[in-house]
Amino acid sequence: MSPRKIRHGVGWTAGILAVILIALIVLLASRTGSQATPFQSPLISQAAPATSGRTFLGGTFDLGAHKGQVVVVNFFASWCPPCRDEQDQLNAFSYDQSQLAHGAVMVGVVFNDSDAAAQSFVSSRGVTYPTLKDPSGSLANAWGVSSPPTTFVVDAEGKVVKALVGPLSAQQLNALVAQTSKGGANG
Amino acid sequence: MAERVPFALRWSVLGVLIVISLVVGSGVLNSSSASHQERAHAIDTRLKSPDSTGLSVAQSTSASAAAIRADVRSQVNQGRGDDEIIASLEARYGTAVLLTPPGGGLSVLLWLLPALLLIGIVLSAVVVARRRRLPTGP
Amino acid sequence: MTALDGRLLIPVTVLGALLATSAMQSALITHDFSIAYVAENNAKVTPFIYSVTGMWSALEGSILLWGLVLSLMIVAVLFRYRRQSTDLLVRWALAVLLGVLAFFFALMAGPANPFALSVGTVPTSGAGPNALLQNNPLVAIHPPLLYVGMVGFAVPFAFAIAMLITGRVAEAWQVDTRRWALFAWTTLSVGVVLGAWWSYQVLGWGGFWGWDPVENAALMPWLVGTAYVHSIVVEERRGLLRIWNLSLAIAAFSLTILGTFLTRSGVVQSVHAFSASSLGPMLIGFFSFIVLGSLALIAWRGDQLRSGVGLDAAFSREGAFILNNLLFVSFAVVVLFGTVFPLLYEAINGGTVTVGAPYFNAIAIPLGIALLFLMAIAPVLSWRHATMSVALRRLELPAWAGTITLVLLVAFGVRGVLPLGAFFLGAFAAASALRSLLLDIRAERQHHRLGVRALLGRSGGGMIVHLGVVVLAVGIVASTSFATKGELILPQGRVVTFAGHTFEFLGMTEVTTPVKSQTLARVRVDGKGLFRPGVSQFAGRASQPVGTPAIDSGTFGDVYLTLDGVGSNGAASSATAVKDLKSGEIALGVIVEPLLPWLWAGGLIMGIGGLLALAPEVRRRRTSAPEGVTQDVLEEILA
Numbered sequence: 001m002s003p004r005k006i007r008h009g010v011g012w013t014a015g016i017l018a019v020i021l022i023a024l025i026v027l028l029a030s031r032t033g034s035q036a037t038p039f040q041s042p043l044i045s046q047a048a049p050a051t052s053g054r055t056f057l058g059g060t061f062d063l064g065a066h067k068g069q070v071v072v073v074n075f076f077a078s079w080c081p082p083c084r085d086e087q088d089q090l091n092a093f094s095y096d097q098s099q100l101a102h103g104a105v106m107v108g109v110v111f112n113d114s115d116a117a118a119q120s121f122v123s124s125r126g127v128t129y130p131t132l133k134d135p136s137g138s139l140a141n142a143w144g145v146s147s148p149p150t151t152f153v154v155d156a157e158g159k160v161v162k163a164l165v166g167p168l169s170a171q172q173l174n175a176l177v178a179q180t181s182k183g184g185a186n187g
Numbered sequence: 188m189a190e191r192v193p194f195a196l197r198w199s200v201l202g203v204l205i206v207i208s209l210v211v212g213s214g215v216l217n218s219s220s221a222s223h224q225e226r227a228h229a230i231d232t233r234l235k236s237p238d239s240t241g242l243s244v245a246q247s248t249s250a251s252a253a254a255i256r257a258d259v260r261s262q263v264n265q266g267r268g269d270d271e272i273i274a275s276l277e278a279r280y281g282t283a284v285l286l287t288p289p290g291g292g293l294s295v296l297l298w299l300l301p302a303l304l305l306i307g308i309v310l311s312a313v314v315v316a317r318r319r320r321l322p323t324g325p
Numbered sequence: 326m327t328a329l330d331g332r333l334l335i336p337v338t339v340l341g342a343l344l345a346t347s348a349m350q351s352a353l354i355t356h357d358f359s360i361a362y363v364a365e366n367n368a369k370v371t372p373f374i375y376s377v378t379g380m381w382s383a384l385e386g387s388i389l390l391w392g393l394v395l396s397l398m399i400v401a402v403l404f405r406y407r408r409q410s411t412d413l414l415v416r417w418a419l420a421v422l423l424g425v426l427a428f429f430f431a432l433m434a435g436p437a438n439p440f441a442l443s444v445g446t447v448p449t450s451g452a453g454p455n456a457l458l459q460n461n462p463l464v465a466i467h468p469p470l471l472y473v474g475m476v477g478f479a480v481p482f483a484f485a486i487a488m489l490i491t492g493r494v495a496e497a498w499q500v501d502t503r504r505w506a507l508f509a510w511t512t513l514s515v516g517v518v519l520g521a522w523w524s525y526q527v528l529g530w531g532g533f534w535g536w537d538p539v540e541n542a543a544l545m546p547w548l549v550g551t552a553y554v555h556s557i558v559v560e561e562r563r564g565l566l567r568i569w570n571l572s573l574a575i576a577a578f579s580l581t582i583l584g585t586f587l588t589r590s591g592v593v594q595s596v597h598a599f600s601a602s603s604l605g606p607m608l609i610g611f612f613s614f615i616v617l618g619s620l621a622l623i624a625w626r627g628d629q630l631r632s633g634v635g636l637d638a639a640f641s642r643e644g645a646f647i648l649n650n651l652l653f654v655s656f657a658v659v660v661l662f663g664t665v666f667p668l669l670y671e672a673i674n675g676g677t678v679t680v681g682a683p684y685f686n687a688i689a690i691p692l693g694i695a696l697l698f699l700m701a702i703a704p705v706l707s708w709r710h711a712t713m714s715v716a717l718r719r720l721e722l723p724a725w726a727g728t729i730t731l732v733l734l735v736a737f738g739v740r741g742v743l744p745l746g747a748f749f750l751g752a753f754a755a756a757s758a759l760r761s762l763l764l765d766i767r768a769e770r771q772h773h774r775l776g777v778r779a780l781l782g783r784s785g786g787g788m789i790v791h792l793g794v795v796v797l798a799v800g801i802v803a804s805t806s807f808a809t810k811g812e813l814i815l816p817q818g819r820v821v822t823f824a825g826h827t828f829e830f831l832g833m834t835e836v837t838t839p840v841k842s843q844t845l846a847r848v849r850v851d852g853k854g855l856f857r858p859g860v861s862q863f864a865g866r867a868s869q870p871v872g873t874p875a876i877d878s879g880t881f882g883d884v885y886l887t888l889d890g891v892g893s894n895g896a897a898s899s900a901t902a903v904k905d906l907k908s909g910e911i912a913l914g915v916i917v918e919p920l921l922p923w924l925w926a927g928g929l930i931m932g933i934g935g936l937l938a939l940a941p942e943v944r945r946r947r948t949s950a951p952e953g954v955t956q957d958v959l960e961e962i963l964a
Contacts, residue, residue, distance in 0.1 A: 010568065010627030014620045021620070024665065025613045029606065031592045031668050040676055042278050112238050112249055114870050116862070137251040144280045146237035165677075198717065204728050205749065212735040213742040235679050241537050243682065246530045248872065248889060248914060286681030293670055297680065300662055301688055304655040312648070316639040 036151065036172065041144060041163035048073075048154045049142035051109070055130040056122050061107055063154070070104040070180050071154040072173060075145045077113040078121035083149045086167035087125045093170040094129045097177065104177040110134050111148045155180050227263045230272055231256055235286050243286055332403060332410065332419070338426060339400050342393040346380070349389060349439055353379045358451050361443045362386060368453035370839040370864050375459040381468045382458045384589055384604065385439035390469065391585075392429045394476045399426060402480060402505075414498065417487035418480075425479055428611055437604055456863045456871040460841075463523040471516035475546060475581040477509025481553070482578035485571045489622040494629050499570045503557045504939055506574070510550040511935025517543050518797070518928030529872040531808070531885040531916035533924065536685040538593040541664045542584030545657050549577040552653040555646045558783065562708060563643060568623070568630040569650070575619045580657070582612045592668065638710045645703035652692060652699070659688050690743065697750035697798060700791050701727075704761040723760055727753030744806040748799060755795040758788040786938025790931050797927025803920035804882075810916045812889055815848070817909045824917040826851050826884055833891070833911075840864055843873065846888050846911050850877045858886040858913070883921045887914035 043049070051073065052062035063071060074090060076083040090106065097103030108131040110118040115133060122131050134140055143152065153162035153176050161180055228245055234255065236247035244255045255276065262272045276284055288294040349362075353376040358364040366379045366386070380386040399422045406415045433439060458464050481502045488494050520543065525533040534540060553573040556566050587593055590605030623630070636643060663680045670678045705711075705719035730752035731745060739745060765779035779785045813821050815830035822828075831847040834857070845859030856875035863871075877884040892906030906912060 008627075010630060011624045014624035014627075018617060018620045021613075021616050025609060027665065027668055027672060028586070028590075028592060029609050030672065037671075039281065042281060112251060117870065135250075137249075137254050140237065140251055141254050141279075146235070146280055146283060194718070194721075197721065198724075201721075201724050201728050204732060208728075208731045208735045208749075209742055209745060212731075212740055212745040214740040233683065235681055240528070240530070241535055241679075241681065242530055242532075246532060248529055248887060281677065283677040283679050286679055287683050288666070288670065288678040288680060293673060294678070297663065297666060297684060301655070301659050304658065308648070308651045308655065311651070312639055312644075315636060315644070 036149075036164040036166035036168045038162065038164050041152070041160065043144065043152070043160040044163060046160055048152070048158055048160050049139075051107075051132070051139060051142075053132045053134070053139070055132055056119055057130060059130065061130040061132055063107075064158070066105050067158055068156050069102065070156055070177050072104055072106050072177065073143070073152045073154060074106070074108045075111040075140065075143070075148050075150045076108055076121075077111045077148045078117040079113065080148045082167040084121075084125075086149055086169070087121075087127070089168060089170045089173070091126060091128065093168075093173040096170060096174055102181070104181075105129075107132060109139050109143075111140050111145060111150075112137065153177065153180055223260075223263050226269065227256070227260045230259050230263070230269055233273065233286055234259075234276060235284050237280060237284065335399055335403055335419070335423070338396045338423070338430075341430075342389075342396040345389055345433075345439070346393050349380050349386060350377060353377065356451070358449070359443055359447045360439075361441045362439050364443050364448055364451040366454050367451045368840075368864055369450040371451075371453055371459065372840060374462065374465060375454055378458070378464045378468075379454050381472075382454045382464070385433070385437045385441075387468070387472075387589075388429055388432050388437045389439050390472055391476065392426065392433060394469075394472050395422070395426050395429065395479065398476055398480065399423065402483075414484075414487045414491045414493055414496075417490050418483040421483040421486045422479060425483075432604065432607060436607065450864075453863055456861070457527055459863060460861060460871065460873060461523055461527050463519055463526070467516060467519040467523050470512050470519060471543060474509050474511075474513025474516050475543075475584070477505060477512060478546060478550060478574070478577040478581055480505040480509070481574035485574040486619065486622065488571065489619070489626050492626060492629060494567065494571070494626055497561075499567070499574060500557060500561045503554070503561070506550065506557065506577075507554050507935060507939055510547070510554050511932055511939075513543070513547050513550060514935065515928060515932040517547055518925065518931070522925050522928075525921075526874065526876065527871075529874050529887050531810070531874075531887075531918060533921075536663075536682045538664050539588045541660050541685075542587045545660055546577050546580040546584060548653045548657040548660070549573055549580055552650040552657075553577055556650050559643050559646050565636065565643065566647070571623065571630070573650075573654075575616070576654075579612060579616050579619075580661075582608065582615060583661075586612060587664070593664065640706070640713070641711045642703065642706045642708045644711075645699055645706050649696070649699055649703070652695060656688065656692050660685065663688075693798065694743075694746060694750060697747065697754050697795075700794065701750060701754035701757045704757050704788070704791075719760070720757065723753050723756035726756035727751075739807075741806055744802050747802040751795045751799050751802075755792055758791040758795070762788045780937055781940035782942040783938050786934045786936070786940065789934030789937055791934075793927045793930030793932075793934055795927070796923050796930055800920050800923030800925075800927055804918040804924070808916055808918045810914075813913045813915055814906065815911050815913050816907070823915055826915075826917065828913065828915065830911055830913070831855075844888075844891070845873075846891075846913070848875070848886060848913060850884055850886075856886055858888045860888060878922050880922065882917060882919040885914075885916040885918060888912075889914045 048063060048071075050064065052060065052064070055061050063073075072093075076087075078084075090108075094106040097106065106129040108122075108127065108129065110131065110133055113121075115135070118131070118133070121127075132139065143150075147165065149165070149167060151162075151164045151168055151173075152160055155161050162176055231245035232243050234244040236242050236244045236249060236252035236255070238247060238249040238251055240247055240249070242252075244252045244259070246252075258276075259272055262275070267275075273285070277289075282289060288297065351357075352360050352363050353367050354373065356363065356367060356369050356371070356376070358367075362383065362385050363379075366382050367376055371379070381390045399419065402419065402422065403410075406412075406418075409415045453459070481499065484498045484502045488496070488498050520540070521533040524535075525531075553570065556570055556573065560566050560570050586605065586608035590608060592605060636647070638644065663684055666680050667678055670676065701723060702716065702720060705716050707715070727749045731749040734745060734748055739748075762779060762785060765785060766776040769779045770776050780789060809824040811823050813823055813828060815821055815828060817830050817832060820827050820829045827850070829849040829852075831849060834845050834847055836843040836845060841861050841863045843859050843861040845857040848856050848858065850856055854877055856877055858875040859873050860870045861873045872887055875886045877886070888911060890906055890912035892908045892910040
């Protein structure tokens, strides 16, 4: 083969490879920066599954009892780094909402974790909102949770309106709740 | 040259032995339909356990995997078909519960890529083999 | 030297790396929690060994380890090429290596600072290492070995770039650096196998490979590296494949960077991802710079990369090596695509999908079969032009070895086309490798030298590596195809039989040390050994209990035990209480895995073979025609 042909052949191959690699790089770069992403849960627009049980604070919690309020349900585990990252934000969000007249209710649910570890997580991170235990995994099963942190927003009528995977910020949550309340008011 | 016949014969014997052994070894000669347990296990290997391990429902020892295994077993015992059972779990957990993405759409690429690579390899082998048979040019 | 020679500064980098490493180690060993990294990865009660290994248990320390290994490697390169130190190409290679080192040290100076101070009050005790990183001593070996392997590929990469920049692509620098690549490949192979062994012992599901993104991240450079150590032989012998080898050297190193990105950026979920970080953008940026820059260089020098000769025939040793390369590189591409596919799907369709073990196995199994076959026939193919009749003559005895193995296995009741096919090909390939070794040993003896010298060098070492691969493959096939899994309810004191073994539950025991508290079940297997599967909880903030399996290892298989449940007995315990069990009973998970230890033995043999292959090559000729061996033996049998 003539040198020119070789050069062309090499040039073309290098060019095609460059295009493929640029596509790969763009794909990977656009995914970095962990943040919560919405996922198409089959529960959206459906009634939220019955969720009740004993909490770590010693009391009980029942989702059904909070009709008329927006409820944010957060599945977490002590062993999951993004859950640890977002905990401060969730605490802040819960506090913000508690200052409002018709604020949202925050509830956490333990996912695939031991009681002891979850208890230790809840106490050491200063969690003030109720946290439900889920020893048999039935709550996780009912909500279709496969990896923490997974957060659901339930509107005042008890319908699931949003599902997100990944660590959330207080700002995001406040915005989501505001959206949900407005949506409910508009019918 | 004289021993060429035994040589070809020896290789034929080898070939026959290999084929017979593989046929017998494949177990087609003593077939039995899959029991309920085997069917449930086969379905379990196609589902991802909803924990952080990335393992199949058949492999994971977590509580959620056990819950799904029990669910699949009961559905199999009720007589539901494999596809039905898997569809029911997909409806509850989303497509991520399947260990292999459902066919169609973008997922076609997953199988297209290896197929194209294989075709490419075979073609190059053929091209190189044939090129050398032609009389060498200047 | 009239001006200050920059090379004098290279040992300074080693000094810096050593200083930083000693500082980190001293902080870990003395439990200095004023440093954030130590507070997050070490606790007051952490034992010495896990304090030392804490250095690479999380991101910042791993970067430090990488920097240390790379700086030492650069000094080794400097020493090895000290006589060609005035050569511009060598200097460019060193410059490239130093550029990579600068990148990693820049990471440490900035976003991944291992010495960042703890925020707020200094805790009295840290969080301790992740539970999975402090219950097995392999944490001391696997990561450093893996890093040596990955960093090792930087050397052929640097020389490839230097060749492209100086335009001296016709010279044999890639061949010259082949020993670096072989050393890197050997350490990476052993590192990956050790990683599989470690996760086998620790993760509790009885398996050793899950096609997890982090595992794939280490596999991809290994696949390309395996292709490279084969194709470099073709370049050495025939001068072919120069562009290809340059590209492979660049690809292998680029994949190690991409692998680091996948492991550390949090882009993909993984059970092996022990820390998430913000280094993603920087790593992907570095990766882009390397690959796009290299592609530009290759395109620029395209016309000079022409090999003088071409391939003579497809059916030849070169042809087999090229096919080997195509298969390995294709597999690496498919693994990469499968690993990033969920990201692609999410970007385009918005939903989440999983690409799991079934997909990768579906690709790996046919590929493994093809490679076993190739491994069997390649040693008998001549260079330049092989003839079918000669090849068949040479392969006859190995084929008989394979067939007899197959017939015996079927006769003993082994069933399944794929496992049987794999065992047949394994025996075939092993016999072919042995044949090659024996002929070489005989040739050594005929030259009045020690037969064992045949094991040294590329061919001997290579055949031993192939033997190791067969042992490994047989272990994988046997343990995955014929494993028996069950969960036994064991009341205390009664002997239960399962899958050919007996199990007796003797009672529970609690072990508490300052580091961990363990709830263990004492189980006697086969009336002989006592094993203690259980659950361990390590001291530290928010640490979850981890299952601690127990393994009864034998030459012909493993019995893998996990404590799946304890009957509620009213006492507090960290093992999951299962409702159906009566008090005093346990649920014992048992997995019987035939031939699984052959995996680790195979890995060891591969490592030994790789080291032997590093020895200087001894040119030898087999004086009697190799096909004569079959003739002689058969004549003796048939006479």
